[in-house]
Amino acid sequence: MSAPSLSHLKEAVLQANLATVQHGLVIATFGNASGIDRDQGRVVIKPSGVPYDGMTADAMVVTDLEGQVLDNRLRPSSDLGTHLALYRAFPGIGAVIHTHSTFATIMAQAMAPIPCLGTTHADYFRGEIPVTRPLTPEEIAGDYVAATGAVIIETFADRDPLEVPAVLVAGHGPFVWGRTPDQAALNALILEEVARMAWHALMLRPDLPPIPAPLLDRHFLRKHGADATYGQPA
Amino acid sequence: MSAPSLSHLKEAVLQANLATVQHGLVIATFGNASGIDRDQGRVVIKPSGVPYDGMTADAMVVTDLEGQVLDNRLRPSSDLGTHLALYRAFPGIGAVIHTHSTFATIMAQAMAPIPCLGTTHADYFRGEIPVTRPLTPEEIAGDYVAATGAVIIETFADRDPLEVPAVLVAGHGPFVWGRTPDQAALNALILEEVARMAWHALMLRPDLPPIPAPLLDRHFLRKHGADATYGQPA
Amino acid sequence: MSAPSLSHLKEAVLQANLATVQHGLVIATFGNASGIDRDQGRVVIKPSGVPYDGMTADAMVVTDLEGQVLDNRLRPSSDLGTHLALYRAFPGIGAVIHTHSTFATIMAQAMAPIPCLGTTHADYFRGEIPVTRPLTPEEIAGDYVAATGAVIIETFADRDPLEVPAVLVAGHGPFVWGRTPDQAALNALILEEVARMAWHALMLRPDLPPIPAPLLDRHFLRKHGADATYGQPA
Amino acid sequence: MSAPSLSHLKEAVLQANLATVQHGLVIATFGNASGIDRDQGRVVIKPSGVPYDGMTADAMVVTDLEGQVLDNRLRPSSDLGTHLALYRAFPGIGAVIHTHSTFATIMAQAMAPIPCLGTTHADYFRGEIPVTRPLTPEEIAGDYVAATGAVIIETFADRDPLEVPAVLVAGHGPFVWGRTPDQAALNALILEEVARMAWHALMLRPDLPPIPAPLLDRHFLRKHGADATYGQPA
Numbered sequence: 001m002s003a004p005s006l007s008h009l010k011e012a013v014l015q016a017n018l019a020t021v022q023h024g025l026v027i028a029t030f031g032n033a034s035g036i037d038r039d040q041g042r043v044v045i046k047p048s049g050v051p052y053d054g055m056t057a058d059a060m061v062v063t064d065l066e067g068q069v070l071d072n073r074l075r076p077s078s079d080l081g082t083h084l085a086l087y088r089a090f091p092g093i094g095a096v097i098h099t100h101s102t103f104a105t106i107m108a109q110a111m112a113p114i115p116c117l118g119t120t121h122a123d124y125f126r127g128e129i130p131v132t133r134p135l136t137p138e139e140i141a142g143d144y145v146a147a148t149g150a151v152i153i154e155t156f157a158d159r160d161p162l163e164v165p166a167v168l169v170a171g172h173g174p175f176v177w178g179r180t181p182d183q184a185a186l187n188a189l190i191l192e193e194v195a196r197m198a199w200h201a202l203m204l205r206p207d208l209p210p211i212p213a214p215l216l217d218r219h220f221l222r223k224h225g226a227d228a229t230y231g232q233p234a
Numbered sequence: 235m236s237a238p239s240l241s242h243l244k245e246a247v248l249q250a251n252l253a254t255v256q257h258g259l260v261i262a263t264f265g266n267a268s269g270i271d272r273d274q275g276r277v278v279i280k281p282s283g284v285p286y287d288g289m290t291a292d293a294m295v296v297t298d299l300e301g302q303v304l305d306n307r308l309r310p311s312s313d314l315g316t317h318l319a320l321y322r323a324f325p326g327i328g329a330v331i332h333t334h335s336t337f338a339t340i341m342a343q344a345m346a347p348i349p350c351l352g353t354t355h356a357d358y359f360r361g362e363i364p365v366t367r368p369l370t371p372e373e374i375a376g377d378y379v380a381a382t383g384a385v386i387i388e389t390f391a392d393r394d395p396l397e398v399p400a401v402l403v404a405g406h407g408p409f410v411w412g413r414t415p416d417q418a419a420l421n422a423l424i425l426e427e428v429a430r431m432a433w434h435a436l437m438l439r440p441d442l443p444p445i446p447a448p449l450l451d452r453h454f455l456r457k458h459g460a461d462a463t464y465g466q467p468a
Numbered sequence: 469m470s471a472p473s474l475s476h477l478k479e480a481v482l483q484a485n486l487a488t489v490q491h492g493l494v495i496a497t498f499g500n501a502s503g504i505d506r507d508q509g510r511v512v513i514k515p516s517g518v519p520y521d522g523m524t525a526d527a528m529v530v531t532d533l534e535g536q537v538l539d540n541r542l543r544p545s546s547d548l549g550t551h552l553a554l555y556r557a558f559p560g561i562g563a564v565i566h567t568h569s570t571f572a573t574i575m576a577q578a579m580a581p582i583p584c585l586g587t588t589h590a591d592y593f594r595g596e597i598p599v600t601r602p603l604t605p606e607e608i609a610g611d612y613v614a615a616t617g618a619v620i621i622e623t624f625a626d627r628d629p630l631e632v633p634a635v636l637v638a639g640h641g642p643f644v645w646g647r648t649p650d651q652a653a654l655n656a657l658i659l660e661e662v663a664r665m666a667w668h669a670l671m672l673r674p675d676l677p678p679i680p681a682p683l684l685d686r687h688f689l690r691k692h693g694a695d696a697t698y699g700q701p702a
Numbered sequence: 703m704s705a706p707s708l709s710h711l712k713e714a715v716l717q718a719n720l721a722t723v724q725h726g727l728v729i730a731t732f733g734n735a736s737g738i739d740r741d742q743g744r745v746v747i748k749p750s751g752v753p754y755d756g757m758t759a760d761a762m763v764v765t766d767l768e769g770q771v772l773d774n775r776l777r778p779s780s781d782l783g784t785h786l787a788l789y790r791a792f793p794g795i796g797a798v799i800h801t802h803s804t805f806a807t808i809m810a811q812a813m814a815p816i817p818c819l820g821t822t823h824a825d826y827f828r829g830e831i832p833v834t835r836p837l838t839p840e841e842i843a844g845d846y847v848a849a850t851g852a853v854i855i856e857t858f859a860d861r862d863p864l865e866v867p868a869v870l871v872a873g874h875g876p877f878v879w880g881r882t883p884d885q886a887a888l889n890a891l892i893l894e895e896v897a898r899m900a901w902h903a904l905m906l907r908p909d910l911p912p913i914p915a916p917l918l919d920r921h922f923l924r925k926h927g928a929d930a931t932y933g934q935p936a
Binding site: 027028029030047048049050053074078102103105106107108109110111112134135137140141144171172173201202203234 | 351352353354357420423424427430431432434435437438439442445446448449452456463464465466467
Binding site: 261262263264281282283284308309312334337339340341342343344345368369371374375378380401405406407433435437 | 585586587588591654656657664665666668669672673676677679680682683686690693697698699700701
């Protein structure tokens with residue numbers, strides 16, 4: 001019986017969408033969040049261009065991993081193809097969020113990766129948050145949304161997407177992910193804050209180096225992995 | 235019977251005025267929004283210097299396209315003459331909004347056009363948002379408010395005002411428009427955000443080029459025009 | 469019978485104090501607002517170091533123009549001496565407000581006067597908002613609060629305080645005034661906004677010149693003076 | 703009978719934790735506040751990784767000065783060891799707060815001490831707010847949290863922690879303290895504001911000198927010490 005599990009996911013995806021608005025990461029209808037049920041092969045995503053006010057879990061659109069809409073009369077987010085590409089390429093992730101949050105987008109526009117300048121960053125991202133290369137005219141003219149997914153995957157050829165759960169798409173904005181919609185929403189919030197801090201720190205001291213690897217690992221690993229000591233025991 | 239249609243317009247113009255305040259685009263009484271009923275040749279605009287708090291649709295002032303006040307004892311916004319010039323010159327627009335929103339005004343003060351640095355911009359504005367030339371002492375000494383309209387129209391001699399629905403008046407601030415008061419209010423909000431992003435991106439990387447034309451068109455055209463795919467079918 | 473008039477003033481001074489907090493110009497207990505009844509020779513000012521939350525009109529302290537406390541058991545604001553100096557030197561003003569609002573204070577710290585870069589500024593201040601010279605060690609060691617007043621007055625030797633109703637005290641922050649507490653509170657809000665705009669515009673374009681005198685006068689005079697056309701007829 | 707006094711302290715520590723959130727100094731679960739009862743040798747601190755929403759005084763964790771947890775089943779904040787080191791080294795302090803507040807963290811990332819550029823700073827901090835040296839790889843690999851405390855103490859070898867009640871830990875963020883949780887929370891708020899002001903003032907004028915010593919002392923001493931004149935008599 002799959003219905004209970006999808007309604008739970010729809011609710012979690014709705015909450016992740018609302019969280020991006022509550023945290024000031026989204027204005028107008030710029031963002032979208034999705035989640036996946038790996039067992040059922042089902043993706044749940046925000047509908048396209050629908051106001052956040054009064055949005056319900058039932059308005060979330062369900063598709064399969066190829067983007068076939070399964071149970072909703074609303075169109076899915078126009079960025080669905082990018083979400084699907086990420087779910088297919090990164091098996092460990094359970095949710096994807098796209099926003100145009102101010103400072104992450106500024107860094108994406110400037111094509112400036114976000115170096116790890118402090119422990120705020122290290123607590124959530126194990127190293128630099130990269131920028132994709134710009135898309136080619138051919139990629140833009142073709143299946144643009146899928147190409148956006150492909151260029152993100154290319155950028156992570158030698159990175160672990162669960163250690164650096166975010167990317168800046170050049171000239172566009174951030175995509176963020178996590179094991180759950182909840183975690184992806186938190187990563188989107190932290191990304192915006194570390195982007196804000198990095199912009200200001202680099203303006204004051206353009207040659208600022210990243211923090212040393214031992215400090216980066218100390219912070220990342222106390223919140224993540226088998227030996228995490230942060231928070232309360234499960 | 236024209237009354238129903240004008241009360242609808244008055245309500246829409248009131249809401250556009252209130253939206254500029256709710257979105258943080260206006261402090262004190264700096265802004266004004268208007269709308270036009272093209273069939274009746276009637277413009278509805280905010281009264282001058284009246285507090286936003288407790289403002290009602292009935293307080294909106296009705297004029298004809300020459301600025302003759304028709305049914306209200308309140309003075310219209312002191313910028314009425316600029317709104318009228320835009321309605322006469324740009325037949326496709328249905329609403330005009332003027333604000334002194336922070337970053338759009340900063341760019342207007344710096345006389346820096348806002349290049350299209352990302353898809354946030356491209357989704358709403360097809361290319362650079364221009365700055366007018368400064369007014370001459372003669373224009374300032376004469377009918378200053380009408381001259382402000384004229385210099386905007388001059389700036390759009392080779393631009394389509396529905397593709398770039400905003401301008402920065404040098405040393406002053408933004409004028410924004412749209413097909414409806416609702417759309418103009420959304421454009422005013424997006425303009426402020428793209429101005430904020432452009433200021434920060436240009437400070438970090440002063441030589442940053444605009445995004446390539448294919449990406450600009452891809453984004454603009456998926457939200458606008460006959461082949462738009464964004465949002466839900468009408 | 470003078471009591472009614474002072475209770476009106478106490479209420480207006482309370483509201484001006486609360487407005488500085490509501491407009492985000494004051495954190496902790498950094499600000500103070502006062503008003504004067506010229507006929508009675510009485511100044512009403514915020515008490516020192518009292519929280520804004522739950523502050524009442526009755527908590528306002530009444531003094532004469534020499535700073536003698538007349539009807540309150542609370543100590544007046546520690547900046548009283550500066551307010552009094554301004555009331556004695558500038559006969560046209562009816563209220564004084566001191567804040568440490570963020571951008572006005574930043575400009576005061578940088579000892580950077582705020583040039584008139586746009587009409588937002590020109591609508592309220594007829595030209596540059598000046599910075600005082602730093603106080604000498606002797607002035608600081610002596611009656612520091614009165615010396616702060618004296619250096620403001622010195623800065624206005626060749627300026628009309630009603631045309632430029634604000635000053636930045638070097639290394640300290642802004643003092644703002646107006647004909648009424650209401651108007652002074654509005655000037656304090658606009659000052660912060662024009663300081664924010666000027667900081668950003670000057671960072672982007674350090675050599676930016678002020679707007680031409682005709683535009684400055686056009687805007688200032690449409691809101692001020694005998695020929696003002698802004699707002700509704702009295 | 704010690705219980706009443708600890709419940710008072712737990713409540714004060716809870717309020718200090720909540721204040722950091724209300725003042726926008728903390729996002730997610732980045733911050734922690736503690737207080738000490740010197741007579742009983744007991745420290746009360748926020749639990750680790752617990753959401754602020756719905757947090758109660760009873761959730762606060764009690765430890766001794768060696769970090770032994772005494773009466774709570776929740777894990778204490780992972781930064782407890784830093785708090786304890788400060789309590790042992792600085793006998794005059796009664797509360798410690800750690801945040802990643804935006805501008806204080808930006809300065810910590812840029813390893814830029816905050817010079818005293820104005821009276822906003824001087825009212826609460828008698829001179830420059832220092833940055834620690836970076837920790838060595840050995841310190842990071844060892845007892846990292848205690849080493850963070852040790853490097854703060856080293857930085858204050860020639861400073862009075864009650865005259866400069868804050869420090870920026872290089873590449874990390876601020877630690878702030880005070881005689882009481884209330885005072886530490888206020889210092890954390892003021893620190894963020896002076897960091898914001900310093901960043902902006904230094905961007906506009908990189909060579910800006912600190913304010914002269916007499917002005918610094920005049921402001922610091924009117925709010926602190928035996929001759930303080932600010933506020934109401936006790």
